[in-house]
Amino acid sequence: MDISDYRNEIDRLDQELVAALDRRMRLAEKIAEYKKANGLKVVDPVRERALLDQITDASAPDMAYYNRMLFSAIMETSRDHQRNILGVEAPVMTEIRSAIENGPRLFPDRALVACQGVQGAYSQEACDRCFKMPKIMYVKNFRGVFKAIESGLCEYGILPIENSTAGSVNQVYDLMSEYNFHIVKSVRLKVRHSLLVPPGTKKEDIREIFSHEQAIAQCDEYLKQFPDAKITVMPNTALAAKLVADSGRTDCAALASRANGENYGLVCLEDNIQDVDNNYTRFICITRDLRIYPGAERTSIMMVLDHRPGALYQVLARFNAMGINLLKLESRPLPEREFEFMFYFDIEEPVYSEEFIRMMGQLQQMSIEYKYLGSYLEV
Numbered sequence: 001m002d003i004s005d006y007r008n009e010i011d012r013l014d015q016e017l018v019a020a021l022d023r024r025m026r027l028a029e030k031i032a033e034y035k036k037a038n039g040l041k042v043v044d045p046v047r048e049r050a051l052l053d054q055i056t057d058a059s060a061p062d063m064a065y066y067n068r069m070l071f072s073a074i075m076e077t078s079r080d081h082q083r084n085i086l087g088v089e090a091p092v093m094t095e096i097r098s099a100i101e102n103g104p105r106l107f108p109d110r111a112l113v114a115c116q117g118v119q120g121a122y123s124q125e126a127c128d129r130c131f132k133m134p135k136i137m138y139v140k141n142f143r144g145v146f147k148a149i150e151s152g153l154c155e156y157g158i159l160p161i162e163n164s165t166a167g168s169v170n171q172v173y174d175l176m177s178e179y180n181f182h183i184v185k186s187v188r189l190k191v192r193h194s195l196l197v198p199p200g201t202k203k204e205d206i207r208e209i210f211s212h213e214q215a216i217a218q219c220d221e222y223l224k225q226f227p228d229a230k231i232t233v234m235p236n237t238a239l240a241a242k243l244v245a246d247s248g249r250t251d252c253a254a255l256a257s258r259a260n261g262e263n264y265g266l267v268c269l270e271d272n273i274q275d276v277d278n279n280y281t282r283f284i285c286i287t288r289d290l291r292i293y294p295g296a297e298r299t300s301i302m303m304v305l306d307h308r309p310g311a312l313y314q315v316l317a318r319f320n321a322m323g324i325n326l327l328k329l330e331s332r333p334l335p336e337r338e339f340e341f342m343f344y345f346d347i348e349e350p351v352y353s354e355e356f357i358r359m360m361g362q363l364q365q366m367s368i369e370y371k372y373l374g375s376y377l378e379v
Contacts, residue, residue: 021074025081032082042082043365048075069310073317080362090361092372096351099290107185107293113285114139114148114157117236120260122191124238126283127158129187129379141235142171146179149288156184157286162328163191164280166217173332176302176373177342183300183374184293185285193219193274194258196241196266201250203269208232210240211255214281219255221275241266282378296351296375298327303343304334304369311366312343318362319347322355342369351375 035042052068052075059067083089109132115123118138127134137154139145145157162168193215197206208230209223215237216223223231234240237256244254245264254266261268284300305311319326328346349356364370 024074025078028078028082029085032085035082036086042079042086051075069313072310072314073321076314076318076362076366079365080358083361090364092364092370093357093360095290096292096360096372096375099292100351103291103293105294109133111135111156112137112154114145114154116140116142116145116159118238118242120241120257120263121236121238122189122257122281123158123160123236123283125257126160126187126189126281127285129189130158130185130283130285131156142169143175145286146175146181149181149286150179152288155287157181159284159286160214160281161284162282163214163218164278165274165276166214168330169214170332173330173344176344177332177334177371181286181288181373182290183284183376184287184291185376186298186378187283187285188280188378189283191215191218191274191279191281192257192272193237193255194261194271195222195253195269195273196244196256196258196261196264197253197269198244198247198250199265199267201253201267201269205251206253207251208249209253209255210234210243212237212240215255218274218276218279222273238263285376290372290374292351292375293377295377297348298378299347299349299351299356299375300373301345301347301363302369302371302373303345303363303367304340305343305367307340315343315345315363315366318359318366322359324349324355324359 032042034040052071055067055071056064111131111134113127113131113134114137115121115127116139117123121138124136127136137148139148142159145159148154149157159172160169161172203225206226206229209226210232211219211234213233216231216233234243237254238260240254241256241260241264244252245266253269254260255273258268258271260266303315305315316326325348326345327348328344330344331341332344334340334342347359349359360372
């Protein structure tokens with residue numbers, strides 16, 4: 001036999017599998033009708049576990065793992081089909097439909113917005129990209145932004161979430177699991193760092209450099225020019241510039257935007273000092289209540305999954321099967337919960353599509369904890 005013979009045999013078996021799966025799904029419809037008539041739940045974990053054990057026992061030793069994974073996917077598909085037959089909608093979809101139907105049609109031009117830092121922070125620039133006429137309230141740290149939103153002190157907040165060079169802003173991801181909020185917009189901001197010093201300071205005078213940890217990481221190669229200088233982390237690049245300006249010292253510098261030099265009377269010794277010129281930071285705009293504005297094609301979700309082999313694979317398999325593009329996957333350990341992680345997903349799919357609706361229903365059923373963060377437009 002050559003390869004074409006093997007492929008022909010696989011094609012024949014595939015046709016038999018398709019026919020068998022069709023029959024199985026029709027039987028699932030009958031089961032759904034029975035469950036509806038008798039007030040039974042769609043999911044029967046005892047029955048499903050017993051069936052998987054039967055599949056494992058009936059499989060050849062080297063095929064048991066693959067068959068178990070395959071039938072896990074088949075059963076999840078069957079559950080999804082039964083929910084459709086019964087008209088059972090995931091609670092999150094009810095919330096999303098209400099937000100679309102009853103929410104505002106236009107993103108506001110004016111708003112009170114919480115930003116971390118002081119005037120000149122990159123968060124301020126991102127805020128100006130999101131709103132035409134924002135009124136900014138500056139807070140000390142990222143937690144302050146979340147608190148301002150949750151308490152109703154501010155209607156919106158701006159937070160950096162990831163950088164193309166330095167990666168994710170872990171502080172923000174860790175805080176996400178603590179607060180109730182929704183993402184309503186995302187903006188990508190090109191970040192250019194400058195070396196700012198008090199008037200009269202030269203490069204050879206610099207003994208300490210202040211900046212945010214992300215900016216320091218983004219200028220790692222450049223900073224090798226200062227092997228004897230102390231690198232001090234600040235909560236914000238603008239705060240670093242302000243501290244240098246107020247210090248009265250002539251032996252320190254700040255890594256910050258050139259605009260901060262103008263704001264605080266510092267001199268720009270060198271501009272565009274980041275290691276990679278194509279350096280972007282993505283900021284999210286958050287609010288307390290769920291709002292979905294037109295053009296929402298990016299969705300963020302947080303999930304806690306079963307601590308067992310294949311749990312994350314099953315989620316990723318759903319994205320693949322539905323043709324949904326996964327833009328980002330981040331995992332963060334949950335404090336005081338050994339070996340448990342919160343998974344953060346960014347996906348690309350219009351909020352109005354049938355695939356989005358089916359996916360949201362499936363993911364909520366697959367997770368121990370599920371948090372829909374919002375669907376929004378990225379600019």
